[in-house]
Amino acid sequence: MPLKLRNRMYQAKYRANHPERIKQSWKRYSESHRDELVQKAREYRAANKEKVNASVRKYRQNHLEAVRASGRARYHRKRAEYRAGRKALRARFFEIYGARCHCSCGCQQTILGFLTIGHINNDGAEDRRANGKSEPLLRKATRHPDFSKYTALCWNCNSGAHMNGGICPASEVRDVTKATESYL
Secondary structure, eight states, X not given: OOHHHHHHHHHHHHHHHOHHHHHHHHHHHHHHTHHHHHHHHHHHHHHTHHHHHHHHHHHHHHTHHHHHHHHHHHHHHHHHHHHHHHHHHHHHHHHHHOSSOOOTTOOOOOOGGGEEEEETTSOHHHHHHHHOSSHHHXXXXXHSXXXXXXXXXXXXXXXXXXXXXXSOHHHHXXXXXXXXXXXX
């Protein structure tokens, strides 16, 4: 038996008997030569674009359900990551600006679900046009806190102030009630 054939048979037998060793060996090699392997893969893909695309198309056709399931799982995972990040950003905003309503009406709302970003100068529309809506605005307000521009307000106070020229209607009602009580 020729030496090359004997070596090939020995290697095949060794691989069959020691799959974990082979796996660990390949893992060590791929970790230490990562950049080189990535570059080789890029070069191969660039040189054999049609062949790679045909292979990908064939795989997708043969494994359509698995590809769709993978896409759905990735979509839900990314959506959950986005929601968690946005929730953390809102929590960070209220950690900086205070997790209660700072309106003059004195409602003192502390439930985070009811709290919103309040614009002290009643210029929320201009701010959203300049900085973007929601997430970009939260990011700017947390990275560069500006207590003369932003505050934490509950939904009722924020909406009421918007409709009432920047003054919470509840604070007006409380002032009238106090005046009436002191009169009586």
